[in-house]
Amino acid sequence: MKNKKIIIAGGTGFMGQEMIKYFGKENELVILTRQLHHTKTNRNDYNSLSAEDLRQTRFVKWDGINAGEWVKELEGADLLINLVGRTVNCRYTPKNKKEILDSRVNATAALGNAISQCAHPPSLWINASSATIYRNAEDKPQDEYSLDLLDDFSTQVCKQWEKTFTEQSTPGTRKVVLRMAITLGHGGVLIPYFNLLKFGLGGKQGSGKQMYSWIHIEDTCRVIEWIWEHKEMSGVYNCSSPYPVPNKEFMKLLREVTGNKFGLPAFEWMLKFGAFLIGTEVELVLKSRWVLPTKLLESGYQFTYPELKNAFTAILKQVPRKQYHLF
Template structure:
């Protein structure tokens, strides 16, 4: 039997589309909160909101919702200028706060609210796998944003709404996310290690991302959940497998200095590639979640 109503805040991007496609047949009604115009397209209702501090009618859609998923947040794929840093932080905090306000005002609030967070909340780690219980929270701009984000989410009590923070890693998908530019690099022979190459990458296939969220809803898992595949892989091995999957036999490694110069040119930050994200999905596995793409080889075979 189909559930009643799913709301996805900021659902027009890559991850929003992945979730919309996955849940299309599972909910009678899907509503996307968007900064774009309000419209109905392919049975999906798009409702305009500013993702900041204003109620403008969108908040009424939360009444009687089964599930609310909030994906709002400026992309971190940019230079960390003062202006961009402020936007990265505020886009996450303000949208979460106004949704908290809206949920607490509902007569019949959403049964379960899943809010984006990030696996970047854990410190740089070569030595230890980070799970939800024993993972060590770090202290730099990205980690502090993640902590503030989760604090804004959990601080307001919502007695009739379950809450889950999704500590998501790099999601690999055919039509978006990090996979597309990485694949392009590999095709041009630039698929060697980046920097030292020993830093870990935590990743998840787009199908497992959607399936994990579905699983969290079905099992009513609350608190923080790492949305990552079971085995982090070093950057060196990740790039080697990627190059092999696109059929490029030769690879050029990219030094840390070159990465930093290149990052300035393409207006991004080298930390997105150089940070070691050594994160595992302990809670998902404890609940018995089965990954379809548990290894990078399987994921790349499917995506290539």
């Protein structure tokens, strides 16, 4: 993509910053954010946004609920990407559950309302969702054609999130839902894994049989570009590698590429106790996410990093050794 105007809602986290790097040099970017004072500094330990990355990027304040001056930015835009959502890395208390759901639903509705006010609305709206919409699966993989969804909290959130998106009336805007698998890059979710490796705790977690669906951040950006280029694509797509792995294999490969030969396993009771101590939910580690990108493959998309080992190897080239190794 070149010479386009791209709006990213919720673009100051790990994924948003990587999208700024990928799209920002040759396109005009507008980042909708609640906290302007964080936007010029990177909250990721392993990389920073350079002046060149930010040269064509502007940050615009919004609250993710109400219309404001930010609505004008959507006029004539080419692409809108919505990444907004409170982190799920917390205890699922009633208060946190409400914030997790409301942050996603409210932002999606606000964007839909803004588009409806545009004389020249964005050509394409890509709304994030999550691969956790699928059930805990150790028996078979799930794809966009799977109907056996359960009704746990994570699934309820994703269903309502996608329902809100679908209900927005945007006749002049093509709409795509991207159900995101765990996104890997030199930051984000890998930071706690690197910390475990450093202290000899990089073994399997729980039984190690739970499946781990993942995608390299570069492929995430390329998928967005692919969808932009292929005007016939709309609806729901899983954004995940075609080769998910069991947790045991994930940790083994991570130890291998980082040169950490030893890794103690974390038994389920340990994970539950640890999750309680740090204020998070054990399902983030133990839920089996076995998801395939069937519709993406049907569209002809070819992954840069289909295999996990190659993805890890590429990521490690950008990470200082001290971040994942004591010596």
